[in-house]
Amino acid sequence: MNIKRPLCLFTVSFTLGILLVSSIGLNPFLLISSIMLLSIICFFKKLGNLKNVIFISLSFFIMGGMLFYNAEYRYTGSFNSYYDNPIEVRGFIDSEVQNSEDGKSNFILQTESVIYKNKTFKVKNKIMVYVNNFNIKIGYRTKIGFTGVVEKPKPATNPGGFDYRRYLASIGISGRIYLQGTSDIQVTGQKGGGYLHRIGYAIKNKVLDIISYSLDKNQAGLLEGMLIGYKDGLDENAFTAFSKAGLTHIMVASGMNVAFIILPFTFIFKKLRLSSFKANIITIFVLVLFVFVTGFSASVVRAVIMGIIILAGRIIMREPEIYTSISASALILLIINPYTLFDIGFQLSFGATLSLVMFYPQIKSFTECKYIPNIISDTLAATIAAQLGVIPITLYYFNNFSTFSIISNILVVPLVEFVTIIGFIMVFAGLLNIYLAVIIGYINNTFLSFILFVTEVTSKIPFALLKLPTPSLGMVLFYYLLIIYIFKARNYFKAKKYTKHLKIAIIMLIIILFGGRALLPKPLEITFLDVGQGDSTYIRTAHGKKILIDGGGREANSKSKFDIGESVMVPYILDRGTKRVDIVIASHGHSDHTEGLEAVLRELSVGTVIVPETDGRGFEKIKKICKEKNIPVLKCKQGDIINLDKETVFEVLNPLPYKLDTLAQEDLNESSLVLKLVYKNVKVLLTGDSGIPSEERMLKQGLDLKADIIKVGHHGSPGSSSNDYIMAVKPKYGVVSVGRNNFGHPSQFVIDILEKNGAKLFRTDENGAVIATSYGNGFNISLMMP
Known part of the structure; x- marks a missing residue:
């Protein structure tokens, strides 16, 4: 029995090996591989003609797993002995130095050695270096040394969150380091080599100079992305508009660019009567150089490898098969760095390409009509085919679905080919005479302006972009x-x-x-989220009720533009497979608890909002959004009971009615809702930012405070969690929601009290999200960062 396209099978096997080691680790993988190998040996004769294919597939499976394990050590383990310790690093700059307008710069450093505790160790890896007040001339391959602390990149700290460690590993980087200024950097010389990189950077910068001189700013930014995949020319608002319009794919260099390189060179070499062998070799070199110009983006590398396979086929007089070409390009990328499998660009590129190859012909047969121009039916078929392949990927990672992408693509995609061709002509003209490039730029400016206009209009249509739950x-x-x-x-x-x-x-x-x-029966699940120096708890009851308590946010007077609600809270809830939160609770009015709730209220479906009975300080924005969306707002006080489902309730222990509560009137922290969650035989105490005054009052009132878990008050501040209070609660577990801060949170005083009382302490800054599950008798605790 002959297997068609065996390389496709081998690539799938290689990929499965990577996925398995990533999921279960090396030792279980080796055990499974051994069992599979023994099974093949036992049934070797009975397998007939399949035996060779199965054996090679298993070999690729094992190779994929082993290469991933090796990459895991290289990219995430090679600095383990030095992370978070002051070390002297020596190496050379392995990228361009990226400078920003505020004087901050960054570059990739290829390390050669590390000096730690007066001993020199050879460590060859890459780290990302960030420098404030950058004021020296250094560049690619400059040899430097400095002393600093290498930070270990964090994995996803919340379920479904962005895995920064894996992202950096996918581009070959093991850590990052921050330097206050260039005075810390000692230049020790210049490293030789890297000639293709040097040529690539020079060509890229020349292209950018010509484009920026010849076009208006926004049009130049768009063309830079289309020609060489340079994305820094477009601002964040433009990216958002392209995303809503379903046109982000035109902003990156891809297979079309490779085709526009191959075809002109083929034509020119034919006119010059160059032999096929020489013409194809030169074209292959140009394609490799194009990869260096574009910075090794997954879509370009894929297209270039496929292009090289086609050209190599011409050399040996053999026509390549499309699925085999796609498999070969994927396999080469994964062998170079198995972490590339988890790169979103890699998944989108191969998803769209495979989908086009598999589904375009049949979809084209449906879209063909004598009343529809061929260019429209082609665009429609290609758009639908590509979308079929990437919809699950975009939903899984971004929760976005563009409702008008077909319309915007029909209007824009037919122009992309002309814009790209004219763009290449403009760049080549600029090499001869910049004013000639400006003249050609006037023509391209019109097309680019139309694309930007269509993008802006379609992105502003109501419901142009739908936020949908993450599919399983x-x-x-x-x-x-x-x-x-x-x-x-x-x-x-x-x-x-x-x-x-x-x-x-x-x-x-x-x-x-x-x-x-x-x-299957579902447990009560409580997730204490990592929201930095803020507070947020998400609860899903055993019967499916969803409750969000606080949403994190910025500290008062913070100048940060980071929106915790848009970036963390909304994606997290969508990752839970839902767009609805039954109850949103704001424990009190401080921004580090309420700010992240604003995006949740705006973008998701919310049943009820609950706040403490106070004068309303800090809840103005929340109440305004609730009024606009007709969300009922309820006020709670001590003695109230909030029924979540037939087995789960909140007992409200704090505050008192506002007019009687002098503590809440004097200090907003003391107005915090203190809630005791009761489910069967387990209890959880959620304390907001309540402090010792509220604690003492609850103790004097003789309230039943006993709980299995306590969400430690006020981020572990010494102004909360008194010894008497913790003795009354008798928690088995304490959870501190805390991030980087200048307040000394959590206080060692609070840590000692909890440990003295037998509570096992978890911190969101060190453990990431803390997830507690229970079927009604005791809790099972899992951590995002054990």
């Missing part, structure tokens, strides 16, 4: 199997008369993916 991996798998069946496999199964068996298989798959989970 089971749903993503089912989606891909379904579209493959509809477009590729349905006719095959009909011809083989397997329709009945297929229907049974589909039903069984649905039951396995969705039915099994629905039948």
Whole structure:
């Protein structure tokens, strides 16, 4: 039995090896691999002609896992002995120095040695260096040394959150270091080599100079992205508009650019009567150089590898097969760095390419009509085909679905080819005479302005971009199997008369993916989120009620522009597979608790908002949004009971009615809602920022404070969590929601009290999100960063 396209099978096997080691670690992977190998050996004779294919596939599977493990050590483990310690680093700059207008700069440093505790160690890896007050001339391959503290990149600190460590590993970086100024940097010489990089940087900068001189700012920024994938020319608002319009794919260099390089060179070399071998070799060199110019973006590398395979096929007089070419390009990228598999650009590029190859012909047959111009039907078919492949990826990572992407693509995509061609002509003209480039730029400016106009208009249409819940991996798998069946496999199964068996298989798959989970009993789940120096707790009861207490935010008078609600809270809730929160609770009116709730209220469906009974200080923005969206706002005080479901309640222990509460009147922290969650035999005390005065009052009142878990008051401030209070609570676990701060939170005094009383302490700055689950008897605690 001959296997068609064996390289596709080997690439899939390699990928599965990476995924398995990433999920379960090396030792279980080796055990599974050994069992598979023994099984093959036992049944070797019975496998017939398949034995070689299976053996090679298993070899690729093992190789993928082992290479990933090696990359994991290299990119995330090689600095383990030095992280968070002052060390002297020596190496050379392995990128361009990126300068910003505020005097801050960054670059990638290829380390050669590390001096730690007066001993020199060879450490060859890459770190990202950030420098304030940058004022010296250094560049690519400059040899430097400095003393600093290398920070270990954090993994995702909240479930479904951005894994910064994995992202840096995907571009080969192991850590980052911050320097206050260039006075800390000692220049020790210049490293030789790196000639292709030097040429690539020179070409890129020349292209950017010509484009920026020849076009208006916004148009130049767009063309820079289209030609060489340079994204810094467009501001954040432009990126948002392109995302809403479903046009982000035109802002990056891709396969079309590679085609526009191959075709002109083929034409020129043919006119020059250059031999096919020499012409193809030169073109391959130009394509490799283009990779260096564009900075090794996944879409360009994929397209260039496929282009090189086509050109190599011409040299050896053999036409390459498209699926094999795609597999070869993926395999090469993954062998170079297995972490590339987790790069979103890699997934989008290959998802769109495979989808186009697989589904475009059939979709084109549906869109063809004598009343529709061919260029429109082509664009429509290509857009739908590409979207089919990337919709689950964009939903999984960004929760975005562009409702008008088909319309915007029909209007814009036919122009992209002309804009790109004219752009290349403009750049080449600029090399001869910059004023000639300006003249050509007038023509391109018109097309680029139209693209920007369409983008702006379609992005402002109501509901142009929908925020949708994150699909589960089971749903993503089912989606891909379904579209493959509809477009590729349905006719095959009909011809083989397997329709009945297929229907049974589909039903069984649905039951396995969705039915099994629905039948299993669900626990109470409480997630103390990492929101930096703020506070947020998400609760899902055993019966599915969803409650959010606080949403993090900036400290008062902070100048940070980071929106915790948009960047953390809304994505987290969508990652829970829902757009609805039944109850949102603001413990008190300080911004580090309420600010993140604003985006939740604006963008998601919220049933009820609960605040403490106070004079309303700090809740003005929340109340305004609730009024606009007709969300009821309830005030609670001591003695109230909040029923969450038939088995779960909140007992309100603080504050008193506002007119009677002198503590709340004097200090906003003391107005905090103190809630005791009760579910069967387990209890959790949620304290807001309440301090010792409120604690003493609750003790004097003889309230039942006993709880299995306490969310430690006021981020572990010494002004809360007195010894008497903790003795009354008798917690098994204490959770401190805290981030980088200048207040000394959590206080050693509070830590000692909790430990003295037998509570195991978790901190969101060190452990990431703390997740507590229970079926009603005791808690199981899991950590994002154990």
